[in-house]
Amino acid sequence: SEVEMAAIAQELDAAEHALMASAGVDNPDYLRYVAEGSGNVAESGMFSIQVLSRALEVWGLAAVPLTSPDMEAARADPTTQAAFICNHQEHWLTVRQIHGQWWNLNSVYSAPEPLSTFHLSAFLGSLQQEGYTIFVIQGQLP
Numbered sequence: 001s002e003v004e005m006a007a008i009a010q011e012l013d014a015a016e017h018a019l020m021a022s023a024g025v026d027n028p029d030y031l032r033y034v035a036e037g038s039g040n041v042a043e044s045g046m047f048s049i050q051v052l053s054r055a056l057e058v059w060g061l062a063a064v065p066l067t068s069p070d071m072e073a074a075r076a077d078p079t080t081q082a083a084f085i086c087n088h089q090e091h092w093l094t095v096r097q098i099h100g101q102w103w104n105l106n107s108v109y110s111a112p113e114p115l116s117t118f119h120l121s122a123f124l125g126s127l128q129q130e131g132y133t134i135f136v137i138q139g140q141l142p
Contacts, residue, residue, distance in 0.1 A: 005047050008054045009040035016040075046090040049135065061139035066124075074136045078124055079117045083137040086127050095124065096141075 016039075020030045040048045053063050063085060064071055074081050083096040093106040095115065102115040104123070115123055124134060 005051055005055055006041060009047060009051045012040045012048075012050055012054070042090060046092075049087065049133075052085065052092075056137070056139075059139070059142055061137055061141070063135035064138055066128075066134040066136055071136050078120050081136050082141050084124065084134050085137060086124075086132045086134045088127075088130060088132040095120070096137075 020027075023030060025031075040051050049063065056063055066074060066084070078084070079097075079102075081097075083094060086093050086095065091108075093104065093108075096103055096105060102117060102120050104113040104115055106113065127134060
């Protein structure tokens, strides 16, 4: 939930704060860090990939960048995967296979948008060209 993710963001912020403070609270890097505020949750409600990754761990899932060398098979044939989360600036969307059908679960649309398996690779490629960072969701989805 949003509340649980906010708690994760606070935990990550506290750990980062302690790490940065360990170099000294007068350190210019620490002062810059404190002035920037949280990098884990924005006022708009946008959560960082670190928060999303920690939240996914509860379900035994992991988010791995599609560009990772370990994701060569996913790049070659994305239909071998079960889900992707995609981020551009302050917008996240999910592309997920449910009962053999791929869906674009983008909140800017009024309803989920079906994707054919043929179109999936091209769709993910177009997202990358638009500047999206794509993560492969690894593990058994609920």
